[in-house]
Amino acid sequence: MAYRTYLMVCAGTGCVANQSMKIKDKLESEIRKRGLQDEVSVVTTGCNGFCAVGPLMVVQPDGIFYQLLKETDIPFLVEEHFVKGRLVKELLYTPPREKAPIPKMSDIPFFADQTLIVLRNRGLINPENIDEYIARGGYQALAKVLTLMTPDQVIQEIKASGLRGRGGGGFPTGIKWETCKNVPSDTHYVICNADEGDPGAFMDRSTIESDPHAVIEGMLIGAYAIGSREGYVYIRNEYPIALERLQVAIKQAREYGLLGQKIFNKDFDFEIRIVRGAGAFVCGESTALMASIEGRPGEPRAKYVHTVERGLWDKPTCLNNVETWANVPQIIEKGAGWFSSIGTGDVTSDAWGGSKGTKVFSLAGKVNNTGLIEVPMGITLRKIIFDIGGGIKDGKKFKAVQTGGPSGGFIPESLLDLPVDYEELTKVGSMMGSGGMVVADENNCMVDMAKYFLAFTQAESCGKCVPCREGTKRMLDILEKITVGKGTEEDLVLLEELSNMVVESSLCALGGSAPNPVLTTLKYFREEYEAHVKDKHCPGHSCRELIQYIIDPELCLGKGHGCHVCAKNCPDGAIVGETKQVHTIDVMKCGKCGICYDVCKFDAIHIE
Amino acid sequence: MAFEPKIIGFLCNWCSYTGADLAGVSRIKSAPNVRIIRTMCSGRVDPAFILKAFQLGADGVIVMGCHLGDCHYQEGNYKTIRRLPFLRRLVKGFGIDPRRLRLEWVSASEGDKFALLVNEMTEEIRSLGPLKLSVHHEIQQPVAHH
Amino acid sequence: MGKIAIEDLAKIQEAARYKIALRQGAGRVRINVHMGTCGIAAGARGILTAVMKEIEARNLHDVIITNSGCAGLCSQEPMMTIEVLGEPAPVKYVLLTPEKITKIIDMHVLKGQVVKECALALGSERTR
Amino acid sequence: MAKPKLGLYWAASCGGCEIAVLDIHEKILDVAAAFDIVFWPVALDFKYSDVRAMEDKSIDLCLFNGSIRNSENAEIAHMMRAKSKVLVAFGSCALEGGIPGLANLTTKDAIWNYVYKESPSTVTKNGGTYPQTHSMMPEGSIDIPEMWETVKSLDQVVDVDYYVPGCPPQPEQIWGVIEYILSGKPLPAKGAVLGATDKTCCDECLRERKEKKLKKFFRPFEIQTDPNECLLDQGIVCMGPATRSGCGALCTKANVPCRGCYGPPPNVTDQGAKMVSALSSIIDAQDPQEIESILDQIVDPMGTFYRFSLAHSILRRVEKS
């Protein structure tokens, strides 16, 4: 039956965690209560990207964007909008530092400035229904490939499109497919790396949750091009919803004969198996991933013989990231020219000459609109952070942005106008990486941030080679010393030397990129290190040993009239003073837990 | 005159017969009552021969063979050691005193033992007296069926 | 549906096209049934169902049906406004009955002629 | 020319052999047609005086079954020898004493004492009386034959022309003999055994013989025998190896060991001694005590090995001192 209105309820992990499923049920019951169930259909979709304001819903065809929904709002919302047709202002999105809400989703800057290729179906289709994917033009690319194009033509198309690996390396996909295809072997494997070990990165998860079939179709096209009959999706076990949606998608694809024997009755068989990652970050690296699929412990091996020549079970294997595979159907359907028109540089002569198409970033950190964004290559950091991201939270001042997850580097304010693409980011010491983007503001201590990321990579080091195993631990020890105020000048020199050594001589990319956060913070925020070392002072006010909580007498007495709230809550009993009098913090006893800072309603407590 | 028992002796060629020969050679005195039949091995002595001997009027039968393990044919005497007790049951069944049938091992070097046995057996049969069987009066030989 | 061939792709696409199109907000004609509390009392709900039945019967894919609040003219309820892409101004129909709906859909939505007798006015209120 | 005369007589017999003659079923009519039966006391009412009245050798063929147990048997035996050209010892009793021959295991007194005195079913008035050969009755004197101390086979009393073994001889064999005689072919040498072969029962037995190494003997009811395996291999005493064949191994086909009723094979004089010799060489024991204990498992050696041939064995009877 034809509905007049569709409620696209976001069912991405973020929103589901915020009870969007309960909201969906409430919506359905309210609609049924009012007898509108034949007119208004509730559809769960993949993640829309705007996780900061989840759980969210888009009313189509009107395109109205409701956000920060609570179960209690639903009865009123259904009554007002669907019965009476009036918008509910309180639930609309109001950009930070503005008054008027923006009802139309397309007008909201967060969405407006994005260019969706990989995430074009997000929020529009129910990922667990293959018909809706097909309705959006799904599997047309596969049909086109199987009927009109030879494998070589497909490879030429991809090469022409300038598509490069979205996993972080940025290796030209076309060349990778071509080399893999030309390796003589009875078996070729095709792998989708959905391990996504970076903390703070959730692009692959959303892509699979919103549009699993895009990945499947991409792999089918890739397999046809390379001549592979077997594909693996190596997906983290920590992505239950994505795993389940992928399994449903594969089952439906197999029912439609899009997987298995004689696809589209052509002489092309292809089967996809799912292998669940056991939670090791190192298994994101291609050779470690393949070792894990083969049942061996996830340890990388030297890649002097590329995995396209000898990969899984020593057979030629083409491994690409989820986002890379998801781009393929669009390129085939809309043509390489359309794809290469987006992004920077020129790939006609040199495959490494440009960064084409779009990149999905997971924008997080101290920015207002945290969420998943897909932006064209070449967009500047400033536009991402301030236009799409909605600027720094609580009006704080921007300090740095870290791209590429724990293997990426920090980029200072001076380079905000840097166009985002593979070459530019690598030039400044960071890297495109998987697409994690963490914004830090004035209250973030660069040394502490570097230590956080290094601690992650050090813990995740497989421990096989000496530089990474021992080197990262020694670097971490040094950073530990610095953050507790025991760092010396030589430590900084030593830290840099160790970092360079680990980058140069580590066996795999994990070790090779783990020092990036340290190197870039040393390069751009040397003064913060000096502060920690010389003045024993933490500019970002976050290294506990180096900060000091002080009560401002005027505010405490003037505004708060000595309300004594901070003293009551202080666990160490470090705050001296009676009500109605000025309170002071005994420096020796103060455990720097920060509770007084939080509870003081009058902002009388500052951090030095 | 006194009852002279007729005793049939079945001696094996390699041990007891040689032993008897040794007794003779060493001039050992012994009773003449034992009439000797030589067989290649004590295993060759068929129980029917022994019954036949009694039927023909023998008062006693003694079978002599090599000691166990010494048999020239390795296991001949092992068969005899099983046949004689079996036959002794039939002999007892026919009402003949089992002492009239003896089995002894005499090796090639035991000439004296052979002589001793002959004397001993003769005295024992003499004490038992002649063996009277009703079949003795049946003159006719049972016709062998062929 | 068992194993599909390439042709089936188009069939599926066609079947689900209407649903997807709506979701993208693409539509040539937009019918807005005014359902303020009084509108509903005057039978706007019946009008809305009638409109939907007509659309479905004619298997139209480019007509958006929405409802909105009260248009203000309580006396003329139930009312609906039809905006057609490319036409200068939306047309408001008043005192609607399910029967009138069929005629309006045929004449205005399909053929593009405004049904004078049912129409109240052209254009819409000016908002500052 | 006149039909040849046929005579049958049964001395100490159970009559089984006579019935076996009838067992040739309709062929009895051929016999009746071919022969002029002149003497068959068990079947027709012939009188001894009739036979005495005949000339000597006037009966062409006489089938004499049953062993010689008393004076009457001997008297008729001698009479039939005189009256018939061909005297055949018909059946195991005539040939070797048979089951009645087992009386030689004991004495006449012991038998009478038990039968007329001690057996529980005998009612004795004044201490039980023995039958007298001559006794006076009011009606006159009665003479009954005198019971012999030893049972004898026919050829131990008179000269016998041919022997037909078996208890009873198998009907096919009987008919074979009669048919041979009717055919007028030259008769085989005197003393020949007809109605049987020169081989032993094993030849006709269908059971498979494997290795014979026995540690234990069983009586037929003690174990569940394997129908295809030689009974002796399974430890059951079977007289088959020392018994002439001709019966078609009837008993072993019925899962019962051969009793030796067809008598010893051609070259064997004493069936019992031969069987003892054969059995003892397959006993698997070397230690005297173990041998004794195995032999104890054969309960009645005399009865087992001389069941039919005791009267005709080398020693013929047991000496009671």
Next chain:
Amino acid sequence: MVTINIDGKSVEVLEETTILKAAEQAGVWIPTMCHSEHLEPYGVCRLCSVEVVRGKRSRIVTACNFPVRGGMTIHTNSKKVQWLRQVIMELMLSRWPRVRVVKEMAERLAVKEPRFPSLERDEAEDACILCGMCVNMCNDVVKAGVLGFAHSGIKREVVLPFDERSDSCIVCGACAHVCPTGHIKVILEDYRGKKPEFTLGPKTPIYVPTLQAVPRVPVIDAESCIHFETGGCEICAKVCEPNAIDYSMQDEIVEIEVGQVLVSTGFDLFDASAMAQYGYGRLDNVYSSLEFESILNSTGPTGGKIVMKSGKEPKAVGIIHCIGSRDTNHHAYCSRVCCMYALKFAHLVRDRTDAAIYQFYIDMRAFGKGYEEFYNRLLDEGVTMIRGKAAEVVEGCWQGNGEPSLKIRCEDTLIGKFREVPVDMVVLCNAIEPRRDSDAVRRLFSISKSPDGFFLERHPKLDPTSTATEGVFIAGCAQGPKDIPDTVAQAGSAAARILSVIAKGEVEIEPVRAMVQEEYCSGCKICNNLCPYIAIEFLEEKKVSHVNEALCKGCGTCVAACPSSAMTGHGFTDAQILAELDGLMI
């Protein structure tokens, strides 16, 4: 082939060989810490990092596993490479300061002290430096799959499955062999009292038995070879150019039909450990005569030098006669040969060392030709002959040089006194006894044995080489203890007897034999397993038994046993014996 340039030297190597091998060929040293030529390159210590320049790009790669390609220039000692090595060395030195391999490499790379402490510092000298060679050896070469890594990152360690002794460990010691720091130890058995060969024997499962072996080719001891245990290793096959090693060879049993057999199966040496008082198998340097022979043998484990287990020359040697011979508890007979070889031992010890020699004998039986003269010569050479059976050999410290030597206690019957003779080495003259499996061999050839257990000859004087069984002959110590001259003589006579039969071309058989009259035999098979000579076989098609005349000895047991008297015996038929009976009874 590909030409590359290493530190200025150009070298031609096969393509795909690693830089390390190419450098070796070019005589350039590259440090390695986790490399062994038995294993696939593991590339974890990164010390072998070198700078490779190809076209305009230069990068740091590990030499041990980087495949060489044409037109490559390699700098193994550029400033950057040296710096990298030093920092890596500092890392290792800070964690394992006392490990010899690490200290040596650090010295060689001019790294004195690490500039930073390590929280995981391990003072042990045999600490595990996580080079992974043991794990790879166990999994890839030996294929026992016992060792493995546990935990990741800094907590990585080599572990046994569940930290318990694993059954699949075949104690091949390969991991201990390849471990650079001696962290892995193989617990060996206690060799106290064991023969020198056990300690001085071949070190590897594949070895050339002795230099005089014919053919002189190596042989593989299947019990201790890893390949037969786990199917792995095969290193010997890899290095053998003519690849003559075939693991699938098996022992073959070949059946040959012969007419006659000469059983000369030799003797066993009496196990002297049964006489505990002499300490054989319990005390070191107490050898049996055969062991001493192998020590004297120039191709033996000691190459002919008379040395104690410790490798030093003995100062005094005691030779004790009649161990197990002329002894009612063990063997009453005299083993006949000991006296003479004991004298030979004395002579050789006198010849090769300047040790004092003591002989403990009961009677010196030098009965052979030239034997007595040899004995007198020995006396002249100063061998001390003590007439008296040695009672006991005990441990005792004599020279005081810490070498635990032995003492032989005995009663010297000539001077009527007890004596304690201190010696360094004791040689026991073990008795010659019949082989342990002689009963089985005897039954195989159906020959009997004499009371002392050796094989029984047909006649001790007249016919010592043949046996009661036709066609089976015996020679040598199988028939009784004897020395080489006697054995040669006896063997010669046995051979002559055999050849005489062969020369005649036909075999004389017994006239007296059994025979089956097939018309009377009904196949009751009672006779089948009676015959000790297996002369009676059963003809399946005719269903009758049949006697093989060649084998039948004519004992007649089967004739008596045949229930249907189908079996008759030529010369001793029933009729003949019955006739004898008749004759006797008149």
